[in-house]
Amino acid sequence: MWFALLLRRLAALPKRALRVLWRALKASGRGLRAAWRGLRAPAGRLGVQVAATALALTATLAAGWFLVPGAGPAWSFGTEPSPEAEEAPLVLTPENAPAAGLPAETGPVGDTTTGAPTESATSPAAGGATDLDSWAQNLAALGIPQRALVAYGRAELVSAVENPGCNLPWTTLAGIGATETNHGTTGGNSIQSDGTTMTEIIGSGYSEMGPMQFLPSTWENWKADGDKDGVYNPHDIDDAVTAAANYLCHGGRDLTTPSGWYEAVHSYNPRDDYVQKVFDRADEYGRKSTV
Incomplete structure (x- = not known):
């Protein structure tokens, strides 16, 4: 029916219009034949594949945007990603030093006349509940694991004998331990009763x-046996903290002076942002432990 109607309408057209229409149809036919020949050529087939791939990719991205609107990059939503906040500049100067905090214990450790520390009832290695254990329990609000806090306090006492004049506070050791490995708990780790970490903590940068976090070469130079078990183990917090205390105090430093404290921590890791982090944490521990 529709075909007969189309023929009648075509017949009603003027001859000149029919000739124009016929030429247009012939031109369209030639264009289609040329396109077909082009598609059969290698270049044509490649073009079709590229176009099909582009259409498929566009369709996939569009579908993903509609199904999961938040899955695309920020620019796809018309917003620019917010830049990460830059770390605050160093505010510590050699004229500042953190609060020293409550001393771990007031009594001497070992024989102060010879300078060689010996085991005593206040040493964690002596076993059982000790004065250091009670001291650490009283500072539980600081959020430092008790076994780590005992090691920091004991290292202060031992350092007072082995490094006279250094005046190293446990808060500085705790500030470094917090900055380096969150007191040996980084990555879900923990410190066991013997002072060793549950699994060895190895840094990704320089092992x-x-x-x-002692470098292997630094540990060889400064290794210590903090718990007097005959083993020098960087993965034992007693050994590691004692070695860190010796390292910080070498060269006759006095850590009660701002410049001496700054120089010691800066030598541990010569970066201003690192020194600032240790300062902030050590100062916080010192202030909270004396409240």
Whole structure:
């Protein structure tokens, strides 16, 4: 029916219009034949594949945008990603030093006349509940694991004998331990009763070792046996903290002076942002422990 109607309408057209229409149809036919020949050529087939791939990719992205609107990059929503906040500039100067905090214990450790520390009832290695254990329990609000806090306090006492004049506070050791490995708990780790970490902590940059993150070469120079078990183990917090204390105090430094404290921590890791982090944490521990 529709075909007969189309023929009648075509017949009603003037001859000149029919000739124009016929030429247009012939031109369209030639265009279609040329396109077909082009598509059969290698270049044509490649073009079709590229176009099909582009259409498929566009359709996939569009479908993903509609199904999961938040899955695309920020620019696809007309918004620019917010830049990460830059770390605050260093505000610490050699004229500042963190609060020292409550001393771990007032009594001497070992024989102060010879300078060689010995085991005593206040040493964690002596076993059982000790004065250091009670001291650490009283500072539980600081959020430092008790076993780590005992190691920091004991290292202060031992350092007072082995490094006279250094005046190293446990808060500085705790500030470094917090900055390096969150007191040996980074990555879900923990410190066991014997002072060793549950699994060895190895840094990703330079194979730093243990809760205080000693470089292998630095450990060889400064290794210590903090718990007197005959083993020098960087993964034992007692050994690592004692070695860190010796390192910080070498060269006759006095850590009660701002410049001496700054120089010591800066030598541990010569970066201003690192020194600032240690300062902030050590100062916080010092202030909270004396409240």
